[in-house]
Amino acid sequence: MNSFLTRDILVKWAPLLVLLVLIVFFAAMEPRFFSVRNFARIGISSAPALMVAIGVTFIIIMGSIDLSMEGTVSVCAVLFAFAFLAMGGTLASIAWLALPLALLVGAVIGLINGLIHIRLKIPSFMASLAMGFVGTGFALLLTGGDRIRIEDEAFRALLTTRWFNFPIMVYVALLFTFIAWFIQSRTTLGRNFYAVGGGEELAHASGLNVNRVRVLGFMLAGIFYAVGALLAVGRIGIAETATGNNFMFVAITSVVVGGTALWGGIGGVWNTLIGVLIVNVINNGMVVIGLPGYVQDGVLGALVIIAVVLSTDRKSVSFVK
Amino acid sequence: MSFIKKFIEQETINRRNFLFASAAGMGSFAAAGMFGPGMARAAITDPTVAWSYRNRTNPYWNEIVSGGEAFVESLGKEKDFLTHLINEGSSEKSLADVKALLSKTNGDLALAIDTNDAPNARPVVEACVEAGAYVSTLWNKTDDLHPWDFGDNYVSHMSWSDEGPAEQTARILLDAMGGKGGVVHLGGIASNNPAIERLNGLNNALKDYPDVELLAAEPADWDTQKANQVMSAFLTRYGDEITGVHCANDTIAYGVLEALRAEGIEGMPVVSYDGNPQAVDLVAKGDILATVFTNPHWGGGITASLAYHAATGHFKPSEEPNEHREFYGPTIFITPEDATRFKADYIDNVPTYDWTDFWGPSNGQIMYN
Numbered sequence A: 001m002n003s004f005l006t007r008d009i010l011v012k013w014a015p016l017l018v019l020l021v022l023i024v025f026f027a028a029m030e031p032r033f034f035s036v037r038n039f040a041r042i043g044i045s046s047a048p049a050l051m052v053a054i055g056v057t058f059i060i061i062m063g064s065i066d067l068s069m070e071g072t073v074s075v076c077a078v079l080f081a082f083a084f085l086a087m088g089g090t091l092a093s094i095a096w097l098a099l100p101l102a103l104l105v106g107a108v109i110g111l112i113n114g115l116i117h118i119r120l121k122i123p124s125f126m127a128s129l130a131m132g133f134v135g136t137g138f139a140l141l142l143t144g145g146d147r148i149r150i151e152d153e154a155f156r157a158l159l160t161t162r163w164f165n166f167p168i169m170v171y172v173a174l175l176f177t178f179i180a181w182f183i184q185s186r187t188t189l190g191r192n193f194y195a196v197g198g199g200e201e202l203a204h205a206s207g208l209n210v211n212r213v214r215v216l217g218f219m220l221a222g223i224f225y226a227v228g229a230l231l232a233v234g235r236i237g238i239a240e241t242a243t244g245n246n247f248m249f250v251a252i253t254s255v256v257v258g259g260t261a262l263w264g265g266i267g268g269v270w271n272t273l274i275g276v277l278i279v280n281v282i283n284n285g286m287v288v289i290g291l292p293g294y295v296q297d298g299v300l301g302a303l304v305i306i307a308v309v310l311s312t313d314r315k316s317v318s319f320v321k
Numbered sequence B: 001m002s003f004i005k006k007f008i009e010q011e012t013i014n015r016r017n018f019l020f021a022s023a024a025g026m027g028s029f030a031a032a033g034m035f036g037p038g039m040a041r042a043a044i045t046d047p048t049v050a051w052s053y054r055n056r057t058n059p060y061w062n063e064i065v066s067g068g069e070a071f072v073e074s075l076g077k078e079k080d081f082l083t084h085l086i087n088e089g090s091s092e093k094s095l096a097d098v099k100a101l102l103s104k105t106n107g108d109l110a111l112a113i114d115t116n117d118a119p120n121a122r123p124v125v126e127a128c129v130e131a132g133a134y135v136s137t138l139w140n141k142t143d144d145l146h147p148w149d150f151g152d153n154y155v156s157h158m159s160w161s162d163e164g165p166a167e168q169t170a171r172i173l174l175d176a177m178g179g180k181g182g183v184v185h186l187g188g189i190a191s192n193n194p195a196i197e198r199l200n201g202l203n204n205a206l207k208d209y210p211d212v213e214l215l216a217a218e219p220a221d222w223d224t225q226k227a228n229q230v231m232s233a234f235l236t237r238y239g240d241e242i243t244g245v246h247c248a249n250d251t252i253a254y255g256v257l258e259a260l261r262a263e264g265i266e267g268m269p270v271v272s273y274d275g276n277p278q279a280v281d282l283v284a285k286g287d288i289l290a291t292v293f294t295n296p297h298w299g300g301g302i303t304a305s306l307a308y309h310a311a312t313g314h315f316k317p318s319e320e321p322n323e324h325r326e327f328y329g330p331t332i333f334i335t336p337e338d339a340t341r342f343k344a345d346y347i348d349n350v351p352t353y354d355w356t357d358f359w360g361p362s363n364g365q366i367m368y369n
Helices: A002-029 A036-061 A069-086 A094-119 A124-143 A153-160 A168-186 A188-198 A200-205 A210-236 A247-257 A269-288 A293-311 B002-034 B036-040 B059-074 B091-105 B118-131 B163-176 B193-206 B224-241 B250-262 B277-285 B296-311 B336-348
Strands: B048-053 B082-086 B109-113 B134-138 B154-159 B181-187 B212-219 B242-247 B291-293 B326-328 B332-334
Touching: A002 A269, A002 A293, A036 A069, A036 A168, A036 A188, A036 A210, A036 A247, A036 A269, A036 B224, A069 A094, A069 A124, A069 A210, A069 A247, A094 A124, A094 A210, A153 A168, A153 A210, A153 B250, A168 A188, A168 A210, A168 A269, A188 A200, A188 A210, A200 A210, A210 B224, A210 B250, A247 A269, A247 A293, A269 A293, A269 B224, A293 B212, B048 B059, B048 B091, B048 B296, B059 B082, B059 B296, B082 B091, B091 B109, B091 B118, B109 B118, B109 B296, B118 B134, B118 B154, B134 B296, B154 B296, B163 B193, B163 B242, B163 B291, B163 B332, B181 B193, B181 B224, B181 B250, B193 B212, B212 B224, B224 B242, B224 B250, B242 B250, B250 B277, B277 B291, B277 B336, B332 B336
Parallel strands: B048 B082, B048 B109, B109 B134, B134 B154, B154 B326, B181 B212, B181 B242
Antiparallel strands: B291 B332
């Protein structure tokens, strides 16, 4: 019994251990890695990805998958930029309304995603992947391939203003992480995600409206993608069709590396936070220790597999598909 | 029964004659075929005009295709007259789409194409030649594939050599650094030809600046966000040692500038490439020291125009000299002094090009090493 408990605890804390080992490793290779300024840089690159990864965490906990993030992020970023500029182009004016508008857009895309998934009975994998393409296409249609610059100093303060050495966007990401944690652990909806992921038939038989939970999950994910889009625009000051690029890989990898199981029911927001940090520490650390570019992708892939092996509890799973 | 015998003999001869006749007939068809259907109908009165490219998300390809659209509009047609074949970075899709369009149009096609990678150019060209369509290629082809080996149907190939211009921007950068310090290079996708040439340009220039160290060269995949992250990591590794940044293109430079801004670093010399409108603004403001404009709008329009005018018989490619079949596209340097004028001339008012001045702005015949 005692040894079982130890294993349990180990599995629970494994992702954090992996993160610490990586930090110690990179710091030993290059002392400059271990500095507040570099942690701020890792924070900046992690913040948008963290929001997107948290969004998809809810879906993965339900045992579904959402691959629409790239399209959703692009559409939210582009519509935000258009609305923001049309309403005055500075946060000091009525243009701040573009922020909630972006979240609303994210929610609507999530709603469509969820409805396609449950009404047309298309697997979430396919429905969301298709919606992602629709999103990218729509963003392209809106911009015609152009990039929209957001120069407003107040909005760019997300990146340029620092509190205790970290830019505001890092705190915004943490705030939304707490909100996500609250939803996950303190609301019925959050607990229902686990119920659906743990055993959908059982949840259904217990009188839970599984379809409703699913649609709400996709809407929630869409809102978090929108927050990610806003932070991504804040980071580089540009909204474009390519804003959503690469978020799918980073988000899904982070969720899995953080210890949330793809078969649902296990994991959560804190796992995802650790997962995003692992992926970004690896990305940053590889450049900092001067690993040649052509090796980096391979090393990233290998490290991800190692991290998943170490940080997920696969003993309770009888088969993997 | 002799009449029966006679009948059989006659029939045999007839059949033999018929076979001879058909053989001769087939042979003459085949002989005609040797000259190719392209020869048979040298002019197509109203060919379909198509552009085959990666996708429109990328601002560079967006400019290319807008040139193609401007060209079809100059023919008095709607923008939609241009058929878009989008390969999404797949050579297989590129070739399959071309073949499908060749069947649909029965070869009445003027095709402008970037075949996505060099080896794919040959099958695309051969498919077009076989169908009697007219094709002009941009950027990708192997060194052993030449338009003049295919009569009139492989009209032209245009490319850019980036090594020289990249070397010149590097010199501007290294001079701005006072000829000393450390430079980092953020490159394109490592295997892409322009990415290799642009890094070579920097290396060539560095030979004359012994006091400047190339601290690192990393691929940033032509991507703003990736460039942003790579630059932040460079700042951790090298900190104040970095006194200049050489970017393989403008989208990379945007990410670099934002990484510098995040750290409150101002006045770092940065050079880039491509001459996108926003980069030109940044050059005018002095945030970027120099960029190189390759006029993708003109390149996209003229490539379509060459194929179209060859198809309609406006000119006969095989009568043109080799430097009109394989040539370099234009390069224009943009520095803070001329950025404003450049912007007025090329960006605020896209010039109306004479799409039958095929070679005016081009830059000489392509040379092979």
